[in-house]
Amino acid sequence: xxxxxxxxxxxxxxxxxxxxxxxxxxxxxxxxxxxxxxxxxxxxxxxxxxxxxxxxxxxxxxxxxxxxxxxxxxxxxxxxxxxxxxxxxxxxxxxxxxxxxxxxxxxxxxxxxxxxxxxxxxxxxxxxxxxxxxxxxxxxxxxxxxxxxxxxx
Amino acid sequence: xxxxxxxxxxxxxxxxxxxxxxxxxxxxxxxxxxxxxxxxxxxxxxxxxxxxxxxxxxxxxxxxxxxxxxxxxxxxxxxxxxxxxxxxxxxxxxxxxxxxxxxxxxxxxxxxxxxxxxxxxxxxxxxxxxxxxxxxxxxxxxxxxxxxxxxxxxxxxxxxxxxxxxxxxxxxxxxxxxxxxxxxxxxxxxxxxxxxxxxxxxxxxxxxxxxxxxxxxxxxxxxxxxxxxxxxxxxxxxxxxxxxxxxxxxxxxxxxxxxxxxxxxxxxxxxxxxxxxxxxxxxxxxxxxxxxxxxxxxxxxxxxxxxxxxxxxxxxxxxxxxxxxxxxxxxxxxxxxxxxxxxxxxxxxxxxxxxxxxxxxxxxxxxxxxxxxxxxxxxxxxxxxxxxxxxxxxxxxxxxxxxxxxxxxxxxxxxxxxxxxxxxxxxxxxxxxxxxxxxxxxxxxxxxxxxxxxxxxxxxxxxxxxxxxxxxxxxxxxxxxxxxxxxxxxxxxxxxxxxxxxxxxxxxxxxxxxxxxxxxxxxxx
Ligand SMILES: Cc1cc2nc3c(=O)[nH]c(=O)nc-3n(C[C@H](O)[C@H](O)[C@H](O)COP(=O)(O)O)c2cc1C
Ligand code: SF4
Ligand code: FES
Numbered sequence: 001x002x003x004x005x006x007x008x009x010x011x012x013x014x015x016x017x018x019x020x021x022x023x024x025x026x027x028x029x030x031x032x033x034x035x036x037x038x039x040x041x042x043x044x045x046x047x048x049x050x051x052x053x054x055x056x057x058x059x060x061x062x063x064x065x066x067x068x069x070x071x072x073x074x075x076x077x078x079x080x081x082x083x084x085x086x087x088x089x090x091x092x093x094x095x096x097x098x099x100x101x102x103x104x105x106x107x108x109x110x111x112x113x114x115x116x117x118x119x120x121x122x123x124x125x126x127x128x129x130x131x132x133x134x135x136x137x138x139x140x141x142x143x144x145x146x147x148x149x150x151x152x153x
Numbered sequence: 154x155x156x157x158x159x160x161x162x163x164x165x166x167x168x169x170x171x172x173x174x175x176x177x178x179x180x181x182x183x184x185x186x187x188x189x190x191x192x193x194x195x196x197x198x199x200x201x202x203x204x205x206x207x208x209x210x211x212x213x214x215x216x217x218x219x220x221x222x223x224x225x226x227x228x229x230x231x232x233x234x235x236x237x238x239x240x241x242x243x244x245x246x247x248x249x250x251x252x253x254x255x256x257x258x259x260x261x262x263x264x265x266x267x268x269x270x271x272x273x274x275x276x277x278x279x280x281x282x283x284x285x286x287x288x289x290x291x292x293x294x295x296x297x298x299x300x301x302x303x304x305x306x307x308x309x310x311x312x313x314x315x316x317x318x319x320x321x322x323x324x325x326x327x328x329x330x331x332x333x334x335x336x337x338x339x340x341x342x343x344x345x346x347x348x349x350x351x352x353x354x355x356x357x358x359x360x361x362x363x364x365x366x367x368x369x370x371x372x373x374x375x376x377x378x379x380x381x382x383x384x385x386x387x388x389x390x391x392x393x394x395x396x397x398x399x400x401x402x403x404x405x406x407x408x409x410x411x412x413x414x415x416x417x418x419x420x421x422x423x424x425x426x427x428x429x430x431x432x433x434x435x436x437x438x439x440x441x442x443x444x445x446x447x448x449x450x451x452x453x454x455x456x457x458x459x460x461x462x463x464x465x466x467x468x469x470x471x472x473x474x475x476x477x478x479x480x481x482x483x484x485x486x487x488x489x490x491x492x493x494x495x496x497x498x499x500x501x502x503x504x505x506x507x508x509x510x511x512x513x514x515x516x517x518x519x520x521x522x523x524x525x526x527x528x529x530x531x532x533x534x535x536x537x538x539x540x541x542x543x544x545x546x547x548x549x550x551x552x553x554x555x556x557x558x559x560x561x562x563x564x565x566x567x568x569x570x571x572x573x574x575x576x577x578x579x580x581x582x583x584x585x586x587x588x589x590x591x592x593x594x595x596x597x598x599x600x601x602x603x604x605x606x607x608x609x610x611x612x613x614x615x616x617x618x619x620x621x622x623x624x625x626x627x628x629x630x631x632x633x634x635x636x637x638x639x640x641x642x643x644x645x646x647x648x649x650x651x652x653x654x655x656x657x658x659x660x661x662x663x664x665x666x667x668x669x670x671x672x673x674x675x676x677x678x
Contacts, residue, residue: 064378081582082571085572086526121337122169123342123569135166
């Protein structure tokens, strides 16, 4: 815990002098811990001279920030129109089946989180997903299976 | 003998279909054959159905192969790929591929051609000329040039860029800002991403020219978090540009300071709206601000700010280098110059097509795009992102320009076209539009925040076949309220996809075609 508080303080320190540092700090915190730990909120609030409620409001406004860690692998499947036109609803189903979890859930063993995303800017190779930061396009049943091979139950 | 140059795109769209594996396979096979190659990870040419598109530099120009899979590489190399020869997957000289040849590439002139990691390559391909010219001009003259070009904002609203810049230039302020909007949240769009990944120095050059034009000393580049490759590319390019003196205390020898700071979004569609974007950079919730004051008068941190779409800014180097007339010479009506149109979804030739305004929707979808990828008939086309209207093939004569689309209750937005075949269920698409609005609403106004959830409920009822006519009437009323009672276009334009779907595809909602279509046109004409 000591160590964690120290790391949070070090992150905040890095953004001293940056105007409008809230999002950069929150991104850095999430990168360090995989989520934005509740205990970091009052520390960030104090550093930015804001109330705890304000920082909490900001964290919850943005879809990216998590209040608990994601799975060890992160599958973000696109739900927006261009991917829908190429059957992404089917891709979502295949992913849910292969991983044994529903969209928005993390598997009980913490192996994988399946999340919706609204456009990855890959709309000419739909349907798309991003797996641990790697783009994957033209998905079908076979491609889904090979994508999640390493971490499907 | 010097190494042969092979180009394998590092663009995220190419990576999505296996470009990294192809690059690795080529490196392995070349090493095995004892041939020295230099593999350049260029941007994409924007011909996504041919990605991974591998190019080989030959004495007579670049030739292309595609779409190449890693398994194809040994065979292609055996057939002469490294010498630019082949048969299978061989596309001939890249510049002669019809989809490319038919384009007018001003803004995307270098994308897919240059090595995006190299400022020297950028300069060798004509980059930087506009900035050097701007650095020697008084600000008002830069603004006058952009005004004369007729350039309008490519982020959606189509506002004249020169007029926006003039307002910022003439606004009083101890400091001023440029904001490059690369939030690109619209489904069916990827022009910002392609440019950042394929020609990042054009983005920097455009921002620097804008800074010199309006007297801003700092520019913020706001990129959505869904674009990690663009973020990495731009970070590297900004550092390179700084080291080369394009950024810093003396921007490109102008004697004036300009610095760029990159900011990453956090997954909120509404942060593409310019005032929500400013709130986000300031570190707040991305809530839309009421206007006035305009950002040009009182924007970021209260200072005069020019917020522009990334493509708008990247169009400016050409205008400064080639002159306003060269840009204004082509176009359609009040839409001057070129538009990078993005063909997406269920389309055979998906990709980026930069052309003068005025080409019809039908030409784009059928002739250029080649119809659907599934081979089934086109049923609907959504133009301009999630807030854009659905067009049936009966409206394919609509010319691609701001006014023509507005006249048909649509918008061109950021230039995205998403094609659907005849298996699409339009009531489900209308429902999705409402659902997306509910999900992304910033919460400031009731018609958007509550109305969108009501809209989902009404559409659920209609899809289930409950009191269809009555619910259709309620949906229309609701759309009217959202259209006229919302502060920004998220709540205000969500009615476009919903009402266009209802108008053109009444049967999908369980409505009798004629009556509902007539009634609908009466209220929405
Ligand atoms: C909900 C919403 C989302 C928007 N998203 C974007 C976006 O992702 N990128 C963009 O450039 N403009 C977006 N806009 C338009 C901006 O508010 C603004 O008009 C634009 O950035 C101005 O730049 P331009 O004049 O160069 O087009 C959005 C508007 C709304 C209402
Ligand atoms: S219309 Fe929606 S997104 Fe726009 S300001 Fe109102 S609540 Fe916010
Ligand atoms: S809509 Fe799925 S990547 Fe754009």
